[in-house]
Amino acid sequence: MKFVILQLCLTVAWAAPRLDPLVDSKRGLIRGLQATDGDYAMFLGIPYAMVNYTNPFGPSLPYPNFEETFEAIDDTAICPQINEFNNQITGSLDCLHLNLYVPNTATSLNRLPVLVWIYGGGFQIGFSGRYVYGPKYLVRNDVILVTVNYRVGPYGFMCLDTPDVSGNQGLKDQLTALRWIKENISAFGGDANKVTIFGESAGAASVDFHLISEQEKLFDKVIMQSGTTLGPWAIVESNPNAPIILADKLGFDTEDSNEAINFLASVDPKLVIAVALESNLNFMPCVEEEFDGVERFVTEHPINSGIPKAKDIPILTGYNNREMLVGASIGESTDLDVFEKYLTMSFNFDDDEMMTLVKQFYIGDETNVGDVKDNLIDFQSDIMFNHPVHRSVQKYLENSGNVYHYIFSYSGDRNFVKWRLNVTEDGAGHADEISYLFDVSIIQETPTEEDQTTIDRMTKLWTNFVKYGNPTPDITELLPVQWTPVTKEVLTYLDIDNELTLKRRPFHDRMAFLDLFYSMNKHLLKGYKD
Ligand SMILES: *[C@@H]1O[C@H](CO)[C@@H](O)[C@H](O)[C@H]1NC(C)=O
Numbered sequence: 001m002k003f004v005i006l007q008l009c010l011t012v013a014w015a016a017p018r019l020d021p022l023v024d025s026k027r028g029l030i031r032g033l034q035a036t037d038g039d040y041a042m043f044l045g046i047p048y049a050m051v052n053y054t055n056p057f058g059p060s061l062p063y064p065n066f067e068e069t070f071e072a073i074d075d076t077a078i079c080p081q082i083n084e085f086n087n088q089i090t091g092s093l094d095c096l097h098l099n100l101y102v103p104n105t106a107t108s109l110n111r112l113p114v115l116v117w118i119y120g121g122g123f124q125i126g127f128s129g130r131y132v133y134g135p136k137y138l139v140r141n142d143v144i145l146v147t148v149n150y151r152v153g154p155y156g157f158m159c160l161d162t163p164d165v166s167g168n169q170g171l172k173d174q175l176t177a178l179r180w181i182k183e184n185i186s187a188f189g190g191d192a193n194k195v196t197i198f199g200e201s202a203g204a205a206s207v208d209f210h211l212i213s214e215q216e217k218l219f220d221k222v223i224m225q226s227g228t229t230l231g232p233w234a235i236v237e238s239n240p241n242a243p244i245i246l247a248d249k250l251g252f253d254t255e256d257s258n259e260a261i262n263f264l265a266s267v268d269p270k271l272v273i274a275v276a277l278e279s280n281l282n283f284m285p286c287v288e289e290e291f292d293g294v295e296r297f298v299t300e301h302p303i304n305s306g307i308p309k310a311k312d313i314p315i316l317t318g319y320n321n322r323e324m325l326v327g328a329s330i331g332e333s334t335d336l337d338v339f340e341k342y343l344t345m346s347f348n349f350d351d352d353e354m355m356t357l358v359k360q361f362y363i364g365d366e367t368n369v370g371d372v373k374d375n376l377i378d379f380q381s382d383i384m385f386n387h388p389v390h391r392s393v394q395k396y397l398e399n400s401g402n403v404y405h406y407i408f409s410y411s412g413d414r415n416f417v418k419w420r421l422n423v424t425e426d427g428a429g430h431a432d433e434i435s436y437l438f439d440v441s442i443i444q445e446t447p448t449e450e451d452q453t454t455i456d457r458m459t460k461l462w463t464n465f466v467k468y469g470n471p472t473p474d475i476t477e478l479l480p481v482q483w484t485p486v487t488k489e490v491l492t493y494l495d496i497d498n499e500l501t502l503k504r505r506p507f508h509d510r511m512a513f514l515d516l517f518y519s520m521n522k523h524l525l526k527g528y529k530d
């Protein structure tokens, strides 16, 4: 029987040989591949811009026209960084590529909506290929998926208050890619007027930066998973000394930031990454100074900025129910110092009084870390992710169309980070939801029935939102709940667990406490302006 079926498949494949998809773009012909795990075509590694090798820390250049057909078959490009999966310093500056996954149903008469993924990785790491971000589950729902590389670490986020290196180059790479998509996606059967951008962690903060930026509107919906510009980790001050420090570590002695930058531009990027990792410099988004003729992306600290562009943009955002679970379970940073460590990321306190209050709220008078581990996880999760998202939701409410809020609590066999680090505790940690949206190639086990249901639900909710601006336009067997948006009066959210349940006010006591705490200490927030 098996043999017969195999024969049949071979016969069908033989009878209907598929041509490789060939697309005529404005820059020349691009040839992709037919996928073998679904009815879609892949265009891998299309260059959307080019790093300026004279100044790899600054603006990118347009990519020249293709003289011959561009063979879009390689999704392994990675910008210089340490690869988190093998701890090797890797990557090259020829990395401003994007991958396009196009369902076979897309035609010029049936243009499909587009979903653009911006990876996370703390602005230090990440790459867009199928190694992690496999498209199979999402494209089944008749959307085009685009995954975008952008510069990270020193090449993406060197921030010097100079016109050549004004900062946020990684975010500007994303912007360039979004412009490319707007201009070119119709050649691939995409609908340039239906573009949703989505991201996780630093990717979600990136999406939020696009939302608050003053650039033209290149998307009409946004999804932010476990990240916002209000995260205490999302922005730092510019540091004109950074290149001098890096150059010094590479044996080039200068006091002049420009000389140091020119030197670093001439050095193998892997060496630059190596010394950046050894330093305690932070290469992160920053507020840029204004220069004539230089495109500016982050113009003020997010805590002070409005979001005029959010008007009429539906927003879907949320976080996982135990964000900081994984760090704690593998023995990282769970001691009583976490209160000071995390609170001083956001606040300038003169004394310990406020920090003591927070500590008492979370752990009372306990001094034994082992007895309060879960409380410490809650505190760290709240400060890093939950409460920033919660505050963003309030901010969006004042500016946006509909805001859909979720908490992902599902604990299955393929929660991404728990799976990688062998964490067996219950709950969903940071980035655990990724493997229910993407076919992560390193997870080779076939999904269990429950996990497959979660994959089907997540991808259906997300792609419904992309198509209709509403994750549950109909009640179905798969999605038996109507997910209603947040209102000023009722903070509804969808709890995504073994079942889908509509609930109200996630972690109510903790969020209410922190709401009070933040409004009381607002003037002490770093970056705060009256
Ligand atoms: C895509 O759009 C840009 C404009 O943003 C254009 O300059 C470029 O030629 C297009 N690229 C391709 C490959 O068609």
Ligand SMILES: *[C@@H]1O[C@H](CO)[C@@H](O)[C@H](O)[C@H]1NC(C)=O
Pocket: 052, 053, 054, 055, 058, 061, 164
């Ligand atoms: C590349 O960067 C250098 C240094 O900032 C600049 O002088 C040059 O004009 C840039 N190249 C192009 C083609 O813009």
Ligand SMILES: *[C@@H]1O[C@H](CO)[C@@H](O)[C@H](O)[C@H]1NC(C)=O
Pocket: 420, 421, 422
């Ligand atoms: C997780 O467990 C597997 C199998 O026991 C092992 O091969 C792997 O090294 C472990 N990974 C970590 C990060 O501990």
